[in-house]
Amino acid sequence: MTIAAAERPVVSARDIVKRYGGVTALNGVSLDVEEGEIFGIIGPNGAGKSTLFDILCGITVPTSGSIRIMGSEISGMPPHLIARSGVARTFQRTAVFAESTVLENLLFGRHASFHHGVLGRIVGSKSYVRDQQAFQARVEEVLALIGLDGERHRKAGVLAYGVQRRLAVGIALMSDPKIMFLDEPAAGMNGRETADFIALIRAIAPGRTILIVEHDMAVIRQLCGRALVVVDGKPVVVDAPHHVLSHPEVVTAYLGADDDE
Numbered sequence: 001m002t003i004a005a006a007e008r009p010v011v012s013a014r015d016i017v018k019r020y021g022g023v024t025a026l027n028g029v030s031l032d033v034e035e036g037e038i039f040g041i042i043g044p045n046g047a048g049k050s051t052l053f054d055i056l057c058g059i060t061v062p063t064s065g066s067i068r069i070m071g072s073e074i075s076g077m078p079p080h081l082i083a084r085s086g087v088a089r090t091f092q093r094t095a096v097f098a099e100s101t102v103l104e105n106l107l108f109g110r111h112a113s114f115h116h117g118v119l120g121r122i123v124g125s126k127s128y129v130r131d132q133q134a135f136q137a138r139v140e141e142v143l144a145l146i147g148l149d150g151e152r153h154r155k156a157g158v159l160a161y162g163v164q165r166r167l168a169v170g171i172a173l174m175s176d177p178k179i180m181f182l183d184e185p186a187a188g189m190n191g192r193e194t195a196d197f198i199a200l201i202r203a204i205a206p207g208r209t210i211l212i213v214e215h216d217m218a219v220i221r222q223l224c225g226r227a228l229v230v231v232d233g234k235p236v237v238v239d240a241p242h243h244v245l246s247h248p249e250v251v252t253a254y255l256g257a258d259d260d261e
């Protein structure tokens with residue numbers, strides 16, 4: 001398989017292998033994602049997509065292989081330091097605090113970019129006040145982006161599932177990340193929610209690089225310039241979605257059963 005070399009890859013992985021005891025979750029996956037791309041990762045259940053995401057974000061250490069984010073090797077770097085370099089991730093299972101309001105959920109998202117000691121908070125140091133104002137402005141921007149301006153005081157748990165997923169993207173957006181990893185962001189959404197979600201990703205894409213693991217091929221087709229197919233932990237093809245989706249090995253392994261268009 002040939003992977004087109006990106007001129008300025010912001011996410012670059014080489015020969016990633018991950019073994020869990022006798023299970024080989026990933027077996028030689030490489031990829032280059034260019035600045036500004038929306039890059040899809042698809043494959044059947046258990047193919048290794050989430051494991052690849054976890055490795056690219058530093059949550060999981062690969063058995064072998066190397067990962068560079070914006071040119072820096074991240075192997076061995078703790079996830080919070082990777083997050084500080086402008087990386088955010090959403091998870092397959094919706095990670096919102098059901099008993100907290102929309103606003104409170106966004107507050108949790110600020111931690112990656114907000115570092116003030118207790119003293120600075122108590123005395124209201126200049127930098128604390130400045131960051132607090134910037135944070136308030138960011139809350140308003142994110143609320144507008146995710147369309148939850150009028151819902152800020154509602155508990156997240158009472159929101160429709162698709163809306164909770166938008167909120168999860170909003171939490172990730174709070175740190176204004178340059179690279180976003182979205183793990184099955186449209187899972188469980190109805191048609192309307194999916195359309196709104198695609199519009200949201202298009203709105204937040206400028207100035208960012210976005211990687212998406214997604215089973216909904218309509219989302220991949222509409223958003224991604226390129227997609228990588230992983231089957232049984234191995235890369236099969238990386239290309240424009242319409243080429244990838246007609247690749248014989250992909251059709252056999254996956255899409256015949258799951259492409260609902």
Ligand SMILES: Nc1ncnc2c1ncn2[C@@H]1O[C@H](COP(=O)(O)OP(=O)(O)OP(=O)(O)O)[C@@H](O)[C@H]1O
Pocket residue numbers: 020023024025043044045046047048049050051052092
């Ligand atoms: N912590 C773990 N311990 C043991 N095996 C694991 C672990 N995490 C993942 N695996 C195995 O690695 C393989 C890849 O799993 P992974 O969750 O990455 O697949 P996936 O493509 O994201 O699947 P899905 O589309 O269902 O989310 C599977 O066989 C899974 O059982």
